[in-house]
Amino acid sequence: MFRSRFTVIALLAWRGLKQHAFSSFVAVFTISMAGGLFLGTWKIKEETQKAFTNSSGGFNGVLGARGSKLQLILNAIFHMEASPGNLPWEQYELIRDNRGVKEAYPIAVGDNYHGYRLVGTLPDLFQQHEWKAGRKYEVKGGGRIFSENAKEALVGNFAARKLGFSIGSKFHPYHGLDFDETKRHEETYVVVGILEPTGTPSDKVIWVPIKGIQHMEDHDPAAADSVSAVLLVLRTAAGFQLDMKYNKQGNQATLAWPVAATLASFFDRLSWFEDILALVAFFVALVGSLIIFATLRTVMNEKKREYAILRCLGASRLVVTCVVLAQSLFLSFSGLAGSFLAYGGIGFTAARLIREQTGVVMDPLSLVSPGPKNPNDTFWTTVEPFLPLLTLVLGIFLIGFVSGLLPALQAYRSSLSENLSPKS
Amino acid sequence: MSFLEVQHLRKSFPSPEGGESLVVDLERFSLESESLCGMKGESGSGKTTFLHLLAGILKPDNGSIILNGRDISQLSEGARDRLRAESVGYVFQSFNLLQGFTCLENVLLATSFAGQANKTWAKELLDRVGLSRRTNYYPRQLSVGQQQRVAVARALANRPQLVLADEPTGNLDPKNSHKALSLLKELCRENGSSLLLVSHDEKVIESFENQFTWEELNQAPSSAAEE
Numbered sequence: 001m002f003r004s005r006f007t008v009i010a011l012l013a014w015r016g017l018k019q020h021a022f023s024s025f026v027a028v029f030t031i032s033m034a035g036g037l038f039l040g041t042w043k044i045k046e047e048t049q050k051a052f053t054n055s056s057g058g059f060n061g062v063l064g065a066r067g068s069k070l071q072l073i074l075n076a077i078f079h080m081e082a083s084p085g086n087l088p089w090e091q092y093e094l095i096r097d098n099r100g101v102k103e104a105y106p107i108a109v110g111d112n113y114h115g116y117r118l119v120g121t122l123p124d125l126f127q128q129h130e131w132k133a134g135r136k137y138e139v140k141g142g143g144r145i146f147s148e149n150a151k152e153a154l155v156g157n158f159a160a161r162k163l164g165f166s167i168g169s170k171f172h173p174y175h176g177l178d179f180d181e182t183k184r185h186e187e188t189y190v191v192v193g194i195l196e197p198t199g200t201p202s203d204k205v206i207w208v209p210i211k212g213i214q215h216m217e218d219h220d221p222a223a224a225d226s227v228s229a230v231l232l233v234l235r236t237a238a239g240f241q242l243d244m245k246y247n248k249q250g251n252q253a254t255l256a257w258p259v260a261a262t263l264a265s266f267f268d269r270l271s272w273f274e275d276i277l278a279l280v281a282f283f284v285a286l287v288g289s290l291i292i293f294a295t296l297r298t299v300m301n302e303k304k305r306e307y308a309i310l311r312c313l314g315a316s317r318l319v320v321t322c323v324v325l326a327q328s329l330f331l332s333f334s335g336l337a338g339s340f341l342a343y344g345g346i347g348f349t350a351a352r353l354i355r356e357q358t359g360v361v362m363d364p365l366s367l368v369s370p371g372p373k374n375p376n377d378t379f380w381t382t383v384e385p386f387l388p389l390l391t392l393v394l395g396i397f398l399i400g401f402v403s404g405l406l407p408a409l410q411a412y413r414s415s416l417s418e419n420l421s422p423k424s
Numbered sequence: 425m426s427f428l429e430v431q432h433l434r435k436s437f438p439s440p441e442g443g444e445s446l447v448v449d450l451e452r453f454s455l456e457s458e459s460l461c462g463m464k465g466e467s468g469s470g471k472t473t474f475l476h477l478l479a480g481i482l483k484p485d486n487g488s489i490i491l492n493g494r495d496i497s498q499l500s501e502g503a504r505d506r507l508r509a510e511s512v513g514y515v516f517q518s519f520n521l522l523q524g525f526t527c528l529e530n531v532l533l534a535t536s537f538a539g540q541a542n543k544t545w546a547k548e549l550l551d552r553v554g555l556s557r558r559t560n561y562y563p564r565q566l567s568v569g570q571q572q573r574v575a576v577a578r579a580l581a582n583r584p585q586l587v588l589a590d591e592p593t594g595n596l597d598p599k600n601s602h603k604a605l606s607l608l609k610e611l612c613r614e615n616g617s618s619l620l621l622v623s624h625d626e627k628v629i630e631s632f633e634n635q636f637t638w639e640e641l642n643q644a645p646s647s648a649a650e651e
Contacts, residue, residue: 008536015524309520312481314509314537314582316502417482420516 009319012310013326016299023295028334030288031399034281035339035392040346041277042388044362047347048354049267051362052078053260055200058131061232061239061257063087063095063246069256070266076107076229077259078201078358079117082177083109086226087253095230100238103129106227108213111173111185116159118173118206120213123148125231131198143167143193148209154193158203158359165191173208175218185217199361232257289399292331296324296407307411308419321412328404329397336396427457427618428478428586433487435473447473449644450487455586460609460619462629465638471622474638475588478620479512480504492585509538513579513617515608517591519571521563527574528559534581549577553607569600576604580611587612589621593628605631 017024056077064072065085074081089106096104108120126137126145139145139154146152155165165171169191175183189208197203214224234242239257246255256262307320351362383390430453439445447470455461465471476482478489480496481504489496491511496504508514513534521530531546550559553573555566563571572592579587589608593601605621605628612619621628622638629635 005536005539008533019524305520306522309522310533310537311505312479312508312514312520313534313578314505316505316537319537417476420476420481420520 005319009322009326012323013330016303016323017327017330020295020299020302023291023298024331027288027291027295027331028338030284030291031332031335031396032338032342034285034288035335035396036342036346037277037281037284038392038395039339039343039388040350041274041281043343044347044350045267045270045274047362048350048360049264051354051360052263052267052358055358055360056259056263057198057200057202057231058129058133059231059233060259061234061242061255062229062259063091063232063253063255064229066251066254069254069262072229072254072256073259073262075109076231078360079109079119079205080358083228084254086223086228087230089225089227091253092227092230095232095242098238098242100235100241101232102235103231103233105129105231106210107229107231108210108226109177109228110213110219110223111175111216112177112179113171113173113206114163115179116163116204116206117177118153118208118213120208120210122210126154126195126207129233131200131202135198137198137202138196139193140196146192146207146209149211150209151187151189151212152192152209153189154195154207155191156203156205156207156359157195157197158355159206160191160194162204165194167191167193173216175216187212187217201359204356204359285395285399288335289403292328292400293403293406295331296328296404297410299327300324300407300410304414304419307414308416311416312420317412320414321408324408324411325401325404328408329400332396332400332403335399336393339392339396426454427459427492428453428455428620429488429490430454430478431488431490433474433477433489434485435477435482436485446644448477448484448642450474450641451643453641455618455620457585458613458616458618459634460612460632461621461634461636462632463620463622463636463638463641464626464629465622465624465642467624469638470642470644471638472590474642475514475590475620475622478586479514479588480507506538510582511585513582513584513587515572515575515579515587515589515592517594519563519575519595521571521574521578523563526560526562527555527566527577530563530574531578531581534578538582540582546577546581549581549611550574552611553577569596569603572596572600572604573607576608576611579608580615580617583615584617587617587619589619591623591625592621593623593625601625601628 059077062072062076064076065087067084071081071084075083092104092106095101105121105125109117111118123145130136146154155163159165170188172188173185174180175185189212195202210227234257242255243257246253310320354360354362430450433448433450434446435448436444436446463471473482477484480499484497487497491507496507499507522533525533527550528546531549532541532543535541535546547556547559550556553576555570555573555577558566558570563574566574572595579589587608592608593604596604608619608621621632623629
């Protein structure tokens with residue numbers, strides 16, 4: 001260990017920091033938080049957007065009451081927000097029979113069980129629809145899809161787990177989209193199947209026959225022949241025609257198509273929030289940098305005599321300077337390692353919250369997300385997915401280097417003779 | 425030519441009142457190889473500055489310091505650092521052990537800058553000063569006398585040609601003082617090092633065959649407060 005100059009410098013740096021363990025810990029912790037926030041704001045937004053876009057359950061359009069496209073998508077596909085209104089059943093039949101429509105499934109909402117939505121639809125959705133290319137819904141062993149005219153439920157995997165449902169469980173729905181124990185319906189539903197997990201919002205839904213919702217006790221009889229929305233798989237050319245028909249020329253319904261574009265514009269509108277978080281991360285990083293600087297200044301001031309003794313033993317100015325710089329780099333790179341831990345913590349928490357709120361599954365540990373290889377890739381498109389990681393590593397290196405520079409220069413310039421304090 | 429030859433050595437420092445204050449003004453000084461020499465001088469009279477000049481810690485304003493044929497005063501700072509690492513051992517009054525390092529590490533560090541780190545030799549030295557059972561102790565876990573013995577071992581660790589000792593017994597009681605002094609002399613003899621020890625304590629200086637007073641050598645108009 002004492003044979004190589006490099007290990008001696010590393011040892012001197014490590015022992016110096018060990019003697020100031022608390023300040024060193026605070027510096028590393030602050031840098032970790034800043035790095036974690038930075039990665040979190042950048043990657044979680046990206047991953048969330050990707051997860052949401054990939055979680056549209058295999059639908060590329062939604063037809064609903066006149067109103068906001070985003071609200072329509074959030075309500076019909078992500079089972080969030082309130083329904084913007086109802087459509088007459090004939091509207092469903094009309095679009096279902098359009099030649100440009102590959103698939104159309106009506107849904108009706110308006111009830112919940114302990115906060116988990118009951119969504120009424122047709123059994124066809126689970127028999128025919130592919131929620132992901134080549135993947136149809138699967139019912140766990142022993143279960144089945146509900147019958148169109150029975151009071152039966154097919155429960156999403158996440159909801160079943162959270163509610164403790166198994167095949168044969170019975171429950172009373174509650175009126176409204178939010179749970180209110182005073183609004184219990186008298187009807188009793190029985191769980192006949194539990195879906196295999198899909199990682200899409202349908203995992204947190206209790207699926208029932210559409211007639212069940214339409215004819216639920218206390219529901220407005222006028223709504224018995226209406227639907228909340230129609231989930232669609234459109235052919236591309238038909239999408240343009242139907243967009244023209246419903247959104248530009250008509251005034252009775254809204255067609256949200258394509259779903260991915262509407263979601264992308266929604267995330268673009270959230271960029272101000274990302275900017276604020278980035279600003280917070282920047283200031284936390286600044287504080288971390290100042291703490292490293294203050295820690296090293298304190299270490300430097302307390303160690304002036306020690307460094308002078310080392311010089312007296314034959315250590316050059318460069319060795320002492322390198323010790324201070326090594327301390328600063330050690331603190332910052334420990335902060336970098338801490339950043340990944342902090343990011344993991346933030347990512348897992350965010351993923352859990354998003355899963356609970358939306359049913360969307362995101363990968364919290366995905367630090368780089370390169371797309372599939374493409375022969376037309378440029379240098380920039382290859383490097384871009386690694387940008388957050390590169391920025392973090394370079395940023396933290398810079399923080400360490402800059403905050404260590406002044407104390408290192410101070411070490412370089414300090415007078416050997418003065419710090420040995422001649423007494424006689 | 426002697427092992428150490430000093431001629432026309434002058435060193436002054438800026439004075440708080442302005443101008444320069446001459447601290448060392450020495451016409452000639454020499455030390456033979458493997459000789460052990462005691463120099464008496466009052467506190468604050470410039471002895472430490474003289475030792476710093478000999479160790480290459482300070483650069484003189486004038487004069488030459490020729491150690492084993494090399495003029496230290498003409499060397500660059502880096503070359504003087506290397507010279508200290510390879511050829512000079514230094515014992516301080518206040519020991520100046522590195523508190524974050526064990527006894528063994530303190531001794532090893534003294535050899536590492538010359539690239540001669542040798543754990544066996546460092547352990548032998550600690551054994552020689554009676555601390556073989558305390559190699560992994562930190563300085564704060566040792567008595568004052570034991571700390572000074574570690575300092576002596578550290579000064580000898582790089583097998584120096586010249587050992588400079590600045591009031592090495594100043595903080596020790598008479599018993600420990602005698603012990604440390606004997607040890608220092610013995611180890612210098614065994615190692616073939618020359619020793620120049622400065623002290624204000626007459627008893628310490630009287631234990632040397634070669635002895636002189638700093639005031640005889642230094643012609644600076646000096647005095648204690650001037651440093």
